[in-house]
Amino acid sequence: MRFLDALAARLARSDMLQALTLLLAVLLVVLAFSWPGGNALVNEAWFSLAPIRHALLALAAAAFGASLAPATAGAGVAWRHEARVTLAALLVWALVTLPFEVIAHAASYPAVSLAWGLLTAPLTVVAYYGLGALLARGARALRAAWALPLLVPGSLVLLAWVDLQLGATLLNPWTAPLDPSPAYLAVMGGGAILTAMGLTLERRPRRAEPA
Amino acid sequence: MCSSARCLALLWALLASTVALGQAPSARFSLGVAGQPVADAWNPLRLELRDAPPATLTLQIDQGTLRSGELPLTVSHAVRGGAGISVFETTVYLPRFARLAWRLATPDRVLASGSVEGREADARPLDLLLSNLPGSYRAAYATAYGPGARLADVVASDLPSEPAAYDGVRTLLIDGSAAAPRLESVAAAAAGGATVVLLGPLPPSHAELELLLAGGAHARLGAGAVVASGAGPETALTAAAALATPARDTLLAALLEEPLVAPPTPAKQSLVALALAAFALLALLLVRWAGAPGLVGVLALVALVSVVGWRALRPATPQLERDLTLALAGDGLALEVRAREVLTLPRSALSYGGRARPLRPQPYRVDDAGTHLTLERWRAAMLELAPRLADAPLLWDGEALRNVGREPVRDLVRVGAGPLGDLAPGASAPTPTEAGDWPRYAALLPLLPDGTVVGRSACDDACTVWVLYPPAAVDAADGAGEAPPARAATPLLTAPSPFVQTGLSSQGGAPAASLQDAGRAE
Numbered sequence: 075m076r077f078l079d080a081l082a083a084r085l086a087r088s089d090m091l092q093a094l095t096l097l098l099a100v101l102l103v104v105l106a107f108s109w110p111g112g113n114a115l116v117n118e119a120w121f122s123l124a125p126i127r128h129a130l131l132a133l134a135a136a137a138f139g140a141s142l143a144p145a146t147a148g149a150g151v152a153w154r155h156e157a158r159v160t161l162a163a164l165l166v167w168a169l170v171t172l173p174f175e176v177i178a179h180a181a182s183y184p185a186v187s188l189a190w191g192l193l194t195a196p197l198t199v200v201a202y203y204g205l206g207a208l209l210a211r212g213a214r215a216l217r218a219a220w221a222l223p224l225l226v227p228g229s230l231v232l233l234a235w236v237d238l239q240l241g242a243t244l245l246n247p248w249t250a251p252l253d254p255s256p257a258y259l260a261v262m263g264g265g266a267i268l269t270a271m272g273l274t275l276e277r278r279p280r281r282a283e284p285a
Numbered sequence: 286m287c288s289s290a291r292c293l294a295l296l297w298a299l300l301a302s303t304v305a306l307g308q309a310p311s312a313r314f315s316l317g318v319a320g321q322p323v324a325d326a327w328n329p330l331r332l333e334l335r336d337a338p339p340a341t342l343t344l345q346i347d348q349g350t351l352r353s354g355e356l357p358l359t360v361s362h363a364v365r366g367g368a369g370i371s372v373f374e375t376t377v378y379l380p381r382f383a384r385l386a387w388r389l390a391t392p393d394r395v396l397a398s399g400s401v402e403g404r405e406a407d408a409r410p411l412d413l414l415l416s417n418l419p420g421s422y423r424a425a426y427a428t429a430y431g432p433g434a435r436l437a438d439v440v441a442s443d444l445p446s447e448p449a450a451y452d453g454v455r456t457l458l459i460d461g462s463a464a465a466p467r468l469e470s471v472a473a474a475a476a477g478g479a480t481v482v483l484l485g486p487l488p489p490s491h492a493e494l495e496l497l498l499a500g501g502a503h504a505r506l507g508a509g510a511v512v513a514s515g516a517g518p519e520t521a522l523t524a525a526a527a528l529a530t531p532a533r534d535t536l537l538a539a540l541l542e543e544p545l546v547a548p549p550t551p552a553k554q555s556l557v558a559l560a561l562a563a564f565a566l567l568a569l570l571l572v573r574w575a576g577a578p579g580l581v582g583v584l585a586l587v588a589l590v591s592v593v594g595w596r597a598l599r600p601a602t603p604q605l606e607r608d609l610t611l612a613l614a615g616d617g618l619a620l621e622v623r624a625r626e627v628l629t630l631p632r633s634a635l636s637y638g639g640r641a642r643p644l645r646p647q648p649y650r651v652d653d654a655g656t657h658l659t660l661e662r663w664r665a666a667m668l669e670l671a672p673r674l675a676d677a678p679l680l681w682d683g684e685a686l687r688n689v690g691r692e693p694v695r696d697l698v699r700v701g702a703g704p705l706g707d708l709a710p711g712a713s714a715p716t717p718t719e720a721g722d723w724p725r726y727a728a729l730l731p732l733l734p735d736g737t738v739v740g741r742s743a744c745d746d747a748c749t750v751w752v753l754y755p756p757a758a759v760d761a762a763d764g765a766g767e768a769p770p771a772r773a774a775t776p777l778l779t780a781p782s783p784f785v786q787t788g789l790s791s792q793g794g795a796p797a798a799s800l801q802d803a804g805r806a807e
Contacts, residue, residue, distance in 0.1 A: 082577040091573055098565040106558040115548045116663040166580070169587050170568050174561060177594035181551055183603060183630035184662070 077159070084156075084163045094167055097130055101174045109181075120175070120182035124191060124251035127171055129230070131195060132202040132247035135164050136226045139206025140213075158273050161203050168195045175251075190254045197262040198247050204269025205229065311335045312389050312397040316379070318413060319443040321435070323453025324381045324406040325534075327671055329445040332373040332389070337366040340391045342373065347403075348380040348646050358382075360651045364389065376449045376671060377651070378642040381406050409435040410455035413479075415444075417462040425518035429526040430455070444470035448507065448620060449672045451477030452533075456525055458518075459494065461487040468493045476507025476618050476674055478533060480525040485515040505615030505754055507674060508533065530613075530754055531732045533672075537611050537622055539728040540750060541644075541667060545607040545626035548663065549600045564590050604629045608747035609725075614677035615754060617689070621675045623747075628665040635660060640671040679708075679740065679753045686738060686753075687713040694740035694751060696723045701735035708740065725750070 084090060101123065108122040142157050172192075179188050209229055213219050230247075237246035243255040250258050313333040322328045332342055342364050349356035358380065364373045379385075386400040412426055412434050419438040426434040441464045445451070451474045459466065459481065471494055475481045483494055497511045498504050503524070504511050510528040514521035568586060571579035605628045612619040624644070627635060634657065641656040643649055644667040649658035660666055678690025688694055688708040697705035697715050706717040723741055729750070730739065736755030741748050 076577070078577045078580065082572070082575075082580040085572045085580065086574075086576070091569070094572070095569055098569070102558065102561055102565060105561060106554065109554040109557055110551050111554040115551065117551050166583075170583060172587055173564060173590040173594060176591040177557065177561065177598060180595045180597075180599035183600060185631035185633070 077162075080155070080159045081162050081166070084159045085166060090160075090163055093134060094170070097134065097167065097171065100130065101127060101171055105174055105178060108178075117181045117183075120178035120184055121252065123178045124175055125248045127175055128191075128195060128198055128247040128251050131164070131168055131171070132198050133227065133230055134167065135161075135199040135202040136206035136209070136230065138164060139203040139208075140210040140222050140226050142207070142210075154273060157207075161200065161269075161273065164199050164203060165196055168199050184252075186252065186254055191251050194250055194259065194262065197259070197266045198250065200269050201262045201265025202230075202247070204265055204272060207269070207272065312337060314387055314389075314397070314399060316377075318411060318445065318450065318454060319437050319439040321411055321437045322379050322406075323411055324379055324408040326379065326408075326410075326453030327376050327449045328379045328453060329447065329450035330375050330377050331445075332364060334364065334366050334371045334373070334389075336368055337364075337371070337389070337396055338391055339366045340364050340389050340396055343388045343390070344377065345386045345388075346380065347383040347385075349383055353646065355383075356646050357648050358650070362653055374445070376445075376447055376640065378640070378669075378671070379406075380642075380646065381408065407435065409433060410453055412436050412455050413439045413444075413457045413474075415439055415441065415457065415459045415463050415466060422458060422518050422522075425522045428519050429522035440464065441466040441470075444474065446470045446473050448473045448477030448674050451479045451509075452672065454479040455529075456480045456482055456522070458482045458484060458522075459487070459491065460484040461491050465490040465494075468496065471511075472497060472506065475509040475511050476615075476620055477672065478508040478613070478620060480509055480528055481511045482521050482525045483511065483513040484518060484521050485513055499616065503528070505756070507615050507618040507677075508613035508620035508672075510615070530734070533611070533613065533620075533622060536613075536729060536732060536752065537624060537669070538644075539732055540609060540611055540725055541624055541626075542728045543725065544665065545609055545624070545667075546605040546628045546665065548605075548628055548665075549630075552598055560590075560594075600630060603631050604633065604635070610747065610749040612675065612677065612749050612751050613754075614679050614751055617677055617680060619675050619677035619751070620672050621749070622672045623670040625668045625670065626665055627660070627668070628663075629660045630663060632662045633660055634658075635666075637668065637670075641668045643667065644669055677751065677753070678710075678742070679738065679751050681753070681756050682713055684756075685713050686715065690742070692742045694742050695744070696726075697738060697740040698726060698730065700730055700733045700737045700739070705738070 085094070104123050104126050105119055108119040110117050110119075138160050142153070142160055172195075175191055175195075176188065179191070206226060209225050210219070210222055213222050213225060218225075233245040234248060237244055237249065243249050243253045243258045244261050245258070250262075311334070315331045315333075316322045317328045330344075340363075342362050344358075344360040346358040346360070347355050348358050360377050362373065362375060365371060381403070383403040384400065385403075385406075386398070388398040389396045390398075412430065414422055414436055416422070416438075419436065423436065426436055444457075444466050446467065446469045451457075454474060454477070457471065457474045457479050459471070461484070465488075471481055475497060481497070483491075483498075487494065495513070497506060498513055502513050505528075508530070510525070512521060512525045512528065514524060564586065568583045571583045571586070573579075575582060606625060608623055608625045610621050610623045612621045625637070625641070629635065636655055636657045638655040640651060643658060647658065647666065649656060651657075656668070658666065676690070678688050678692070678694060680687045680689055686697070686705075686708060688710055691710055693710060694708045696718075697708055699705055704717075706715040708715045725748075726739060729752075733739065733752065734755065738751075738753040738755075740751045740753075742751065743749055
């Protein structure tokens, strides 16, 4: 099965399709409500839409990353393929939601370049996907997998709180599109590289000890 | 009594201290004509330095009120200095201020500084007297302009030669008893909007001033006028008051009642929502039912919607700018005041070469490179550039109009008579047109005296609105040749101004400036 077919099939699966539908609906509502109506001239739509888009993409990536984390260290080839396809599907989400941000950006004319959003959205998705997988592995190691539905959004809140305490944009996907920060790019880039390494590097299974 | 040796020692010490003081770097700061600044007007700024190193002159002006809070205006200029005396002159816009502080400093130390409290700010226009006996004109000014006239005694060297420096000056009276001023200074005063009163007969040293009258007893020149009279100060000043024209700020405000730039109209909310809903639905259907080809289709759709949306909704430029110039013309000269409205879509730091000021109070900065201000997103600022002189294409040729410029002047209107039409270059008879008044004239025309002609030119990029007042119709020449009346020797406006401050620097080490008047030692 070609990768493209696998990706299309993954996107068409009900869990992803429902989540994507919800994401598009939220973005549509946000854009419609923040778009100037009547006699208003000032367009601030992008300032509402971009943070929500980035935050929801990060949340979805972390959630899917947590749900697909391997139960054991030596995960199989099938799991690895599934994880890669799921990550690719999440990157397609970033693309499918792009027109919302492009249109809001064009009309709002913020000082932040559109290229910043184009760059950070996929990096955020990949990095938070890895974070979700890491969380799941840690929760399972602590026999607390049941807490994952709380841990995933909780970790995002915690990271946003850390950013607020530091007074900088390092980890928070909500403020990242509004405040271009090389530090955020470095952190997300590093996270994305680690995630990619985790998904591509084959780990050798341990040799059985001779009896 | 002292012994000869003691007296000699005392004398030597006195001489030595005098020489030492004479060699110490010093700075004399003066704001306004003769140190009498006018609030809400452009004012000359003069800094005289002696033996001072290159330094930076900084003015910190708080133009805020209790309601608005602090609104800083910072003016900073590099001053060359050097051995001997050096003079730095510029023109600054002085708003009504809560506090003004100035400082002359090198990177290492402050050479001189001073401050003025807001209660010293006076927005009344100045009436300048170039006379040895200025007190004799108080009653005449009270008769012509009311008791609130702000008279200031000046000498010829106080008069700047830049028209913008006379923004706050109403009249300049010259009676010939003091040293003659330079012709260009008096011409600058008239062109800058002041009414120059030549109270005759003037001595031969003042003869060149009569060039401004072009053979008559009165003439308009630029935004102001020149009146010559030998009939006494009351008659002359009454004649000058009759030539008064509406304030330039009032005329400009009338022209700018409607904004010059309009923000881009946003696309309809419903249209955008429907388009994106259709896109989302199509994308979901393709993903659900069309497999890999559908996925490729979705990606193509994303590209298409993004590109079309970007091109349709993105304004062409982040800043929209448009200029409008008000030109007050007389006798071939015009005082041009250019207004520029800028609307910025993203938050921007704007810089303009030259001197400008926002018409609405807001923080800004002026330096050698120009004027700088920061605008929040989707905000507009209206800037007024410093007034300057230019050639005027519209002239009175007797009772007829003449266009001596290179461009046609369109939509001419004579106040009280109605539309005249367009006036081609070189023509003296307007060509009637079907078009009525230019809409922007609507608020301007009621402010102008009957007979004033208004026209516009070069409206493709930036309009210039020409205002040509009617020829001066006052009989100010009566009594010319008679001797000036006897004057009362009343002292006038000789009190020290807080806007003339002198800073003396210590000869090294720590700064130790002493200031006259309201100045403060650093």
